[in-house]
Amino acid sequence: MTTTEQPAHADVGFGRRPRVEDARFLRGKGQYVDDITLPGMLHGAILRSPHAHARIVSIDTSEAEAHPKVKAVITGATLESLKLAWIPSLSHDVIAVLATDKVRYQGQEVAFVVAEDRYSARDALELIDVDYDVLDPVIDAQRALDPGAPVIRDDIEGKADNHIFDWTAGDKDQTDAAFASAEVVVKQDMLYPRVHPAPLETCGSVAWMDPVSGKLTIWCTTQAPHAHRTLYALVAGLPEQKIRVVSPDIGGGFGNKVGIYPGYVLSVVGSIVTGAPVKWVEDRSENLVSTSFARDYHMHGEIAATRDGRILGLRVDVLADHGAFNNTAQPTKYPAGFFHIFTGSYDYPAAYCTVKGVYTNKAPGGVAYACSFRVTEACYLVERIVDCLADELGMDPAELRMKNLLRPERFPYLSPTGWEYDSGEYPRALAKAMEMAGYEQLRKEQAEKRARGELMGIGVSFFTETVGAGPRKHMDILGLGMADGAEVRVHPTGKAVVRLSVQTQGQGHETTFAQIVSEVTGIPSADIEVVHGDTDNTPFGLGTYGSRSTPVSGAAVAVASRRIVDKARLIASAMLEVSPEDLEWDRGKFFVKGDPSTAKTIQEIAFASHGTQELPEGVEGHLDAECVYDPPNLTYPFGAYICVVDVDKGTGQVKVRRFIAVDDCGPRINPMIVEGQVHGGLADGVGMALMEVIAFDEEGNCLGGSFMDYQLPTALECPSWELGETVTPSPHHPLGLKGVGESATVGSPPAVVNAVIDALKPYGVRHVDMPLTPAQVWRAMQGRPFRT
Ligand code: MCN
Ligand code: CUM
Numbered sequence: 027m028t029t030t031e032q033p034a035h036a037d038v039g040f041g042r043r044p045r046v047e048d049a050r051f052l053r054g055k056g057q058y059v060d061d062i063t064l065p066g067m068l069h070g071a072i073l074r075s076p077h078a079h080a081r082i083v084s085i086d087t088s089e090a091e092a093h094p095k096v097k098a099v100i101t102g103a104t105l106e107s108l109k110l111a112w113i114p115s116l117s118h119d120v121i122a123v124l125a126t127d128k129v130r131y132q133g134q135e136v137a138f139v140v141a142e143d144r145y146s147a148r149d150a151l152e153l154i155d156v157d158y159d160v161l162d163p164v165i166d167a168q169r170a171l172d173p174g175a176p177v178i179r180d181d182i183e184g185k186a187d188n189h190i191f192d193w194t195a196g197d198k199d200q201t202d203a204a205f206a207s208a209e210v211v212v213k214q215d216m217l218y219p220r221v222h223p224a225p226l227e228t229c230g231s232v233a234w235m236d237p238v239s240g241k242l243t244i245w246c247t248t249q250a251p252h253a254h255r256t257l258y259a260l261v262a263g264l265p266e267q268k269i270r271v272v273s274p275d276i277g278g279g280f281g282n283k284v285g286i287y288p289g290y291v292l293s294v295v296g297s298i299v300t301g302a303p304v305k306w307v308e309d310r311s312e313n314l315v316s317t318s319f320a321r322d323y324h325m326h327g328e329i330a331a332t333r334d335g336r337i338l339g340l341r342v343d344v345l346a347d348h349g350a351f352n353n354t355a356q357p358t359k360y361p362a363g364f365f366h367i368f369t370g371s372y373d374y375p376a377a378y379c380t381v382k383g384v385y386t387n388k389a390p391g392g393v394a395y396a397c398s399f400r401v402t403e404a405c406y407l408v409e410r411i412v413d414c415l416a417d418e419l420g421m422d423p424a425e426l427r428m429k430n431l432l433r434p435e436r437f438p439y440l441s442p443t444g445w446e447y448d449s450g451e452y453p454r455a456l457a458k459a460m461e462m463a464g465y466e467q468l469r470k471e472q473a474e475k476r477a478r479g480e481l482m483g484i485g486v487s488f489f490t491e492t493v494g495a496g497p498r499k500h501m502d503i504l505g506l507g508m509a510d511g512a513e514v515r516v517h518p519t520g521k522a523v524v525r526l527s528v529q530t531q532g533q534g535h536e537t538t539f540a541q542i543v544s545e546v547t548g549i550p551s552a553d554i555e556v557v558h559g560d561t562d563n564t565p566f567g568l569g570t571y572g573s574r575s576t577p578v579s580g581a582a583v584a585v586a587s588r589r590i591v592d593k594a595r596l597i598a599s600a601m602l603e604v605s606p607e608d609l610e611w612d613r614g615k616f617f618v619k620g621d622p623s624t625a626k627t628i629q630e631i632a633f634a635s636h637g638t639q640e641l642p643e644g645v646e647g648h649l650d651a652e653c654v655y656d657p658p659n660l661t662y663p664f665g666a667y668i669c670v671v672d673v674d675k676g677t678g679q680v681k682v683r684r685f686i687a688v689d690d691c692g693p694r695i696n697p698m699i700v701e702g703q704v705h706g707g708l709a710d711g712v713g714m715a716l717m718e719v720i721a722f723d724e725e726g727n728c729l730g731g732s733f734m735d736y737q738l739p740t741a742l743e744c745p746s747w748e749l750g751e752t753v754t755p756s757p758h759h760p761l762g763l764k765g766v767g768e769s770a771t772v773g774s775p776p777a778v779v780n781a782v783i784d785a786l787k788p789y790g791v792r793h794v795d796m797p798l799t800p801a802q803v804w805r806a807m808q809g810r811p812f813r814t
Pocket of ligand 2: 400
């Protein structure tokens with residue numbers, strides 16, 4: 027017979043499996059947005075503001091229009107006539123697609139040129155003459171609410187200041203009481219500086235409004251194709267079925283590709299105006315200067331404790347710099363994202379935070395860069411201030427953590443700010459990291475080095491993340507509930523296709539999502555194709571960010587796969603002429619209980635479902651299933667990190683010598699991919715802690731506009747990572763899985779900073795703000811005598 031017999035196959039279910047997408051990536055055969063070329067395609071370029079704050083007096087485009095290769099020049103006035111000059115932001119504000127009245131940050135979009143080639147489009151930008159009336163900018167967030175500060179958003183009716191929102195979480199009175207009764211209170215200001223996700227591939231799009239079919243196709247660098255399509259439909263008034271958003275291979279997102287950028291909209295308008303496909307791809311400086319930055323949180327923390335090191339409460343006050351438009355991405359109810367998970371991994375009853383958002387003359391954005399919706403900032407705050415407390419108490423920071431970590435019997439745990447942590451075994455993870463590090467021995471080595479006047483530091487951090495947004499009843503983005511669909515279809519020959527709403531940017535979904543189907547159905551992973559990133563061919567869902575793909579879409583795939591198995595049971599019962607309850611499932615086949623020789627494989631069942639086999643009452647043919655998954659809760663991955671640094675006394679140069687990371691994301695679909703995710707996140711952490719910052723001068727000129735100024739870590743700055751794991755399944759995910767894509771970026775910066783501050787202990791230094799560049803570290807040592 028038949029095509030349905032399968033060889034014994036090792037490639038089934040969870041486990042190490044090389045990434046299938048690498049076959050094309052390693053050969054340079056990926057298909058990125060910039061690889062897309064269509065007949066007659068034109069190219070767009072954006073004229074950007076040189077000023078941080080200026081009124082536009084006039085724009086003269088006549089010379090640019092006269093350029094022989096220019097097909098169209100679009101300004102804010104053009105867009106106003108199409109009602110597209112302003113579009114909704116992700117945070118219930120608006121953003122300007124092209125400036126009409128004022129420019130509000132350096133690099134803001136002012137005009138768009140469409141030409142026959144990229145070079146002519148760029149050349150023609152020089153021919154546009156904009157007359158600006160320069161205004162005082164607001165650069166320092168601390169000054170944004172000063173009386174008399176220039177009002178940035180005078181486009182908003184009645185707006186007379188730069189205030190965006192005030193937000194609180196936790197119980198103020200209870201927290202005040204905890205502080206009043208505390209023996210020790212430690213206070214610390216800290217800044218999580220503005221940084222940038224800086225993916226290798228910058229943002230771009232190709233738009234084609236087909237005048238014959240009336241269908242608009244947009245190939246673009248998006249982490250959320252379905253959400254983008256709906257927004258295009260709502261904003262432009264185009265019928266949603268006539269819009270197709272395709273996210274081809276993406277060269278890294280890291281949060282940079284969540285939102286809709288003016289460039290995407292402009293390529294659409296360009297195509298409508300010229301009748302030809304229009305490509306727009308930004309360059310590196312445009313990406314760094316104008317697209318979603320991350321962090322920019324000015325935090326004041328206070329921690330209360332007993333003298334013997336029991337934490338009693340935490341109080342936090344944050345000033346959030348959101349730039350010129352409030353365009354941070356997070357579920358609607360949470361203007362500060364999930365920052366209120368700042369209570370971290372410790373057991374204490376009282377916590378309270380206030381967050382104030384302000385406008386400044388800087389690029390909008392705010393959460394991106396593997397942030398889990400601001401868990402990065404929250405984790406940094408608590409892990410830094412716990413170290414400050416250890417310093418105050420003269421206690422070892424690992425011991426202080428161990429004393430206060432949530433114990434396993436506390437789960438599910440309701441935090442003082444309202445999160446329900448699903449599962450955790452925290453002390454075990456920290457003990458494991460300490461054992462891997464040889465913690466006692468490291469402290470001895472440090473003491474010896476200190477006695478010799480050498481600077482060695484050991485930094486500990488523990489993190490709890492909240493990922494997998496989220497339950498529809500309280501999480502949405504612009505009104506769209508955060509559920510995700512998945513469809514699994516088994517072909518007659520027993521091969522399968524799974525269609526996802528989420529979109530990979532390098533996380534390896536083509537590999538791991540096939541493994542989820544395989545784990546449940548027993549079909550070999552190699553026989554399962556993963557389709558994603560195309561709204562015409564995949565079910566609706568909100569996309570990839572906040573490490574939600576595995577917790578939400580992965581759950582949808584698991585449930586759909588189980589439905590396949592349930593249906594296969596009914597068909598097998600007809601094939602074997604027994605009742606379904608008499609069948610036993612042994613991943614990949616059903617057999618009559620007690621008689622394995624009767625087995626029907628999933629492949630045979632698939633063929634039968636398409637064949638002439640008589641099917642039980644009520645069972646339709648074919649072996650397909652789908653699911654829309656509404657997560658009952660988020661998942662709470664966690665981990666314990668230990669960093670060892672050496673600091674050069676003469677130069678302030680920090681060398682990360684060792685980094686031990688114990689992560690717990692529940693069972694691992696593919697341990698190799700999880701390790702890769704952790705490696706990347708740890709490198710992010712070293713980068714943010716030591717070198718990355720988007721800074722501005724007093725006039726609002728961005729000082730981080732190239733990789734000469736915006737430093738990223740390389741292999742030279744990274745040690746050979748030492749990874750460990752514990753496995754605590756999520757009780758509510760169908761396969762117990764928790765997300766992991768942002769864990770290491772969240773958990774590692776405080777470990778590195780804690781290590782550097784620990785090295786500087788002989789100088790009595792308690793805190794230094796990131797990035798801990800040699801100059802920053804050196805300054806901290808100056809004027810302070812070295813004391814062992
Ligand atoms: N995984 C696993 N076992 C688990 C959990 C996850 O094998 N228990 C696998 C997943 O199947 C997936 C990968 O690990 O292949 C990451 O899964 P998940 O934690 O669900 O995160 P997402 O897939 O939703 O990815 C998003 C996350 C975010 S928000 C940022 S930002 C980030 C990150 O992933 N951007 C990345 N990692 C990145 N990695 C690369 N290479 N490129 C980016 O742009
Ligand atoms: Cu916040 S960066 Mo990721 O969620 O795309």
